[in-house]
Amino acid sequence: MPTVRCRGAAIDLAEGETVLAGLLRAGVPVSHSCRAGACQACLARATAGTPPAASQVGVKETLRARGYFLACQARPMEDLTVAVDDDPALAVGARIVSVEPLGADVLLVRVRPDRPFEARAGQFVVLRRPDGLARSYSLARVPDERDDTIELHVRVIPGGRMSGWLAAPGRAGDPVELRGPAGDCFYVPGRESQPLLLAGTGTGLAPLVGIVADALRAGHSGPIRLVHGARTPTGHYLVHQLEGWARPSPNFEYLRCALHGDPAQNLALGSLDEVVIARWPRLAGHRVFLCGDPELVARLRKRVFLAGASLAEIHADPFVPSAP
Amino acid sequence: MPSLYDQLGGAAALDQAVDIFYRKVLSDDRVARFFDGVDMERQAAKQKAFLTMVLGGPNHYTGKDMREGHKHLVAHGLDDSHVDAVIQLLGETLRELGADEAAIAQVAGIANSVRGDVLGRPPARAS
Numbered sequence: 001m002p003t004v005r006c007r008g009a010a011i012d013l014a015e016g017e018t019v020l021a022g023l024l025r026a027g028v029p030v031s032h033s034c035r036a037g038a039c040q041a042c043l044a045r046a047t048a049g050t051p052p053a054a055s056q057v058g059v060k061e062t063l064r065a066r067g068y069f070l071a072c073q074a075r076p077m078e079d080l081t082v083a084v085d086d087d088p089a090l091a092v093g094a095r096i097v098s099v100e101p102l103g104a105d106v107l108l109v110r111v112r113p114d115r116p117f118e119a120r121a122g123q124f125v126v127l128r129r130p131d132g133l134a135r136s137y138s139l140a141r142v143p144d145e146r147d148d149t150i151e152l153h154v155r156v157i158p159g160g161r162m163s164g165w166l167a168a169p170g171r172a173g174d175p176v177e178l179r180g181p182a183g184d185c186f187y188v189p190g191r192e193s194q195p196l197l198l199a200g201t202g203t204g205l206a207p208l209v210g211i212v213a214d215a216l217r218a219g220h221s222g223p224i225r226l227v228h229g230a231r232t233p234t235g236h237y238l239v240h241q242l243e244g245w246a247r248p249s250p251n252f253e254y255l256r257c258a259l260h261g262d263p264a265q266n267l268a269l270g271s272l273d274e275v276v277i278a279r280w281p282r283l284a285g286h287r288v289f290l291c292g293d294p295e296l297v298a299r300l301r302k303r304v305f306l307a308g309a310s311l312a313e314i315h316a317d318p319f320v321p322s323a324p
Numbered sequence: 325m326p327s328l329y330d331q332l333g334g335a336a337a338l339d340q341a342v343d344i345f346y347r348k349v350l351s352d353d354r355v356a357r358f359f360d361g362v363d364m365e366r367q368a369a370k371q372k373a374f375l376t377m378v379l380g381g382p383n384h385y386t387g388k389d390m391r392e393g394h395k396h397l398v399a400h401g402l403d404d405s406h407v408d409a410v411i412q413l414l415g416e417t418l419r420e421l422g423a424d425e426a427a428i429a430q431v432a433g434i435a436n437s438v439r440g441d442v443l444g445r446p447p448a449r450a451s
Contacts, residue, residue: 311365312343
């Protein structure tokens with residue numbers, strides 16, 4: 001079986017064992033989170049040997065060319081020497097600026113990168129604590145001329161290590177590291193009359209809000225339809241802000257959706273995929289962004305495709321939870 | 325005589341062909357279960373490779389690939405009726421894209437030529 005070398009350790013991988021599993025087994029601390037190839041927290045670089053193609057899916061082209069791969073997806077066919085975590089090329093130092101409540105259990109976390117950080121709203125970054133704990137969050141806002149901070153929406157998970165740490169008082173000023181960005185859920189100007197459909201659950205609203213802001217700022221003239229799903233209406237947040245954007249806008253439509261609750265204006269009852277397809281059963285020609293709960297994103301992806309949206313125009317970002 | 329692959333527009337037209345074909349198989353009760361539940365991006369990549377092959381485009385599938393790739397489906401009941409259904413849906417897809425009947429028959433022929441490999445039948449012996 002192939003050998004993985006990292007930080008002076010040489011690890012013989014067991015049959016079918018991933019690079020991440022092997023490194024952790026040998027006691028090499030490697031940032032990781034979802035173990036499903038989605039969050040990119042375990043991004044590593046092969047300095048000798050070629051990582052398997054399956055472990056480079058989703059990795060940015062420019063990084064792939066330099067041997068970067070996702071350790072949790074790598075079952076190598078040959079020996080590899082691997083650099084993890086301590087690769088300065090991968091990370092940008094940053095500081096937490098503020099942490100404020102956005103809703104029942106959602107925090108708005110503002111972070112200021114130490115140096116210019118290129119990213120688009122809707123992509124995701126890995127936020128890494130000095131002790132190596134890392135989690136992936138989508139960018140609701142990216143730095144611009146007026147404001148050099150990024151904004152993340154973080155759900156406070158009971159027992160959550162990162163969210164619990166962020167929610168505790170006194171975080172402002174703490175140093176963190178940002179890796180990335182990654183993901184293809186972002187607004188690309190150029191077809192300003194194309195209908196956009198943006199649907200998400202929970203903090204899936206973060207990338208979608210960022211994309212809507214970019215579209216509106218770019219003067220997108222086609223319909224922009226945003227649907228935010230939650231179990232109950234207490235799960236909705238930024239409601240006033242989004243209603244405020246929709247009121248004067250001839251083309252931006254904002255709809256909330258909940259499984260349970262009292263019917264109200266702009267609040268549809270039902271599951272997100274049912275509500276979206278019932279409202280817009282024909283989606284040919286649409287550009288679609290789906291973010292949040294992985295099961296719902298998968299269901300929506302299929303239904304939206306069957307409703308006529310083309311595969312190339314469906315951008316899905318399932319929020320895979322971190323795996324213990 | 326340019327291949328149907330080139331006639332339809334080559335790689336650029338393939339995305340549209342995959343959309344139409346994939347939608348058809350996902351909506352068809354006879355075969356949907358073999359395509360459902362697989363990550364859509366991965367599935368679309370396989371569709372693209374399959375369509376490239378049957379349209380006479382550049383392709384690197386071997387008979388062994390077809391066997392290995394469908395082994396688990398055969399174990400779940402994949403049989404001639406499903407291959408027939410897929411070839412029919414393929415024909416409908418090409419009709420929508422403007423291919424003529426002669427070209428469609430040719431494509432069906434190519435798809436049929438891998439039927440044995442797809443269904444894991446013993447390879448025909450050279451005589």
